[in-house]
Amino acid sequence: IIGDHKRWPHTIPYVLEDSLEMNAKGVILNAFERYRLKTCIDFKPWSGEANYISVFKGSGCWSSVGNIHAGKQELSIGTNCDRIATVQHEFLHALGFWHEQSRADRDDYVIIVWDRIQPGKEHNFNIYNDSVSDSLNVPYDYTSVMHYSKTAFQNGTESTIVTRISEFEDVIGQRMDFSDYDLLKLNQLYNCTSSLSFMDSCDFELENICGMIQSSGDSADWQRVSQVLSGPESDHSKMGQCKDSGFFMHFNTSILNEGATAMLESRLLYPKRGFQCLEFYLYNSGSGNDQLNIYTREYTTGQQGGVLTLQRQIKEVPIGSWQLHYVTLQVTKKFRVVFEGLRGPGTSSGGLSIDDINLSETRCPHHIWHIQNFTQILGGQDTSVYSPPFYSSKGYAFQIYMDLRSSTNVGIYFHLISGANDDQLQWPCPWQQATMTLLDQNPDIRQRMFNQRSITTDPTMTSDNGSYFWDRPSKVGVTDVFPNGTQFSRGIGYGTTVFITRERLKSREFIKGDDIYILLTVEDISHLNSTSAVPDPVPTLAVHNACSEVVCQNGGICVVQDGRAECKCPAGEDWWYMGKRCEKRGSTRDTVIIAVSSTVTVFAVMLIITLVSVYCTRRKYRKKARANTAAMTLENQHAF
């Protein structure tokens, strides 16, 4: 939308209202992380700013376009809107975006089939001319998260939007993530030159190896190569599909003695948030005993060479395939990431290789489900796959079920299973949010479109038979057996049959080298349960207790400051609420009236005082003058 007054500040104040579903709250916070990774737009809990976005559970999913300067600007995430791309879509509206197919030049790219649109719904296919809407010199984007799908407002089964290039017919309407052009436009609109949480990405295609350096204190070097005789035959970024390109870094252990090391250090990096996620692919063609150590070299005052800290040892790396790895870092000062290859015992005819490194100030996924030979699984009839068992950070055991039986869609479900900690855990399982992400294996994290769904365990939810849905699997589940013969119980699965279409699954780089990765995070979100001023990071129990006794009026929000509950009152440009509980309303008009009336009152009082003083003084002098005249007369009488 054209007009600078429609823009928000780069940090947008928000409130997650109590009405929101728990799952929606978690999804919204995840959507904010996507904005932080790919743009300079940030979000902060509202603390009294004039304008803010109030996200609430209304009827449906909707927003206004741009900053409307209403003080509290509503954005609804209603039932079934708790999908990350839906939240991204609605926030893009709030940031000033119309739908992609309403841009001035849309008829050059799509045909609107008017007689297939439901009668009375034609107005949904408006075009805005270039005095209202600016496409920022970016080409028409079929892949935009802001584009309608081909079935929008259809009357029947035929497409209402037909793309002039037929290959894009099933592309429009994607609800996975921002497209590259969405980001280009958003970053241009808000003058972003960098993102908040992205730090570095390297696929080793350029000879400068992204500014990485070889250490001097080691016994060997990493080499930039495009293939190794004993493997890998190609890099991971391009999988050998581009001639004369596709490089990775290789540590050749076949020519080294046991104990030899080679250290490859990243350029200097400057953290902002204090937590990082390092992601890379590793290939082993050497000995099973060769290992990769990940260090950080942190520079503190007085330590010129930096302090080297071991973050992770990766041992027993499987031979013969690229494997994805995540390492969580918590660095607060200037640092480098160090990859150390270590030659182990045993024979080696190859070595260790690394490729597609990404470093960002985000949270790493808790678990990786790596599915190999996926094309064969996908092509099989009546096939479905269960993940290995995993444990959440709270100790709940779970399993993911991927349903591949449909010819059009792929489903995904989360199951609680019986585990070693079940006696110590709370049942029914309360407020654990499971996030399942199909990884787009683009080498650069900024160009990925993740396909993600989240579900949350509601301890009050019941099954058809009346039992608690998220109760102990040994109580409500069915028995099954792991491949190693161990018997276990599996609770009812919760998820979706329409996680992704088969067609989209085959697009982008979801399947790469015949492998897919499902990233899994199961986290406790019970802290989001009952406070609308959702602070980030997690509020303490004291926050909840202090505020539970305070009721703020007129839309005020309770926050804890210095251990005391206080009401933050809403305010607009020329009005505000005040008082301990936001019970009093103030406005600029009131202030003007008070100022004018005070001035008039003071003037009147002063005038009265002056008049009375003058009157009294005159009276006094008159009396005196009269007395003097009488005395003079008497004096004269005596004289005569």
Added chain:
Amino acid sequence: LPAPEKFVKDIDGGIDQDIFDINQGLGLDLFEGDIKLEANGKNS
């Protein structure tokens, strides 16, 4: 392994509902399906 049909709960009821389908299903008649306008017809 095929899972028993009733042993999973589908939150989407088997339908891939877009934002506009959800809003229409609720009987909402929002501008362009999901944009909230003020009463005077301008974007609120």
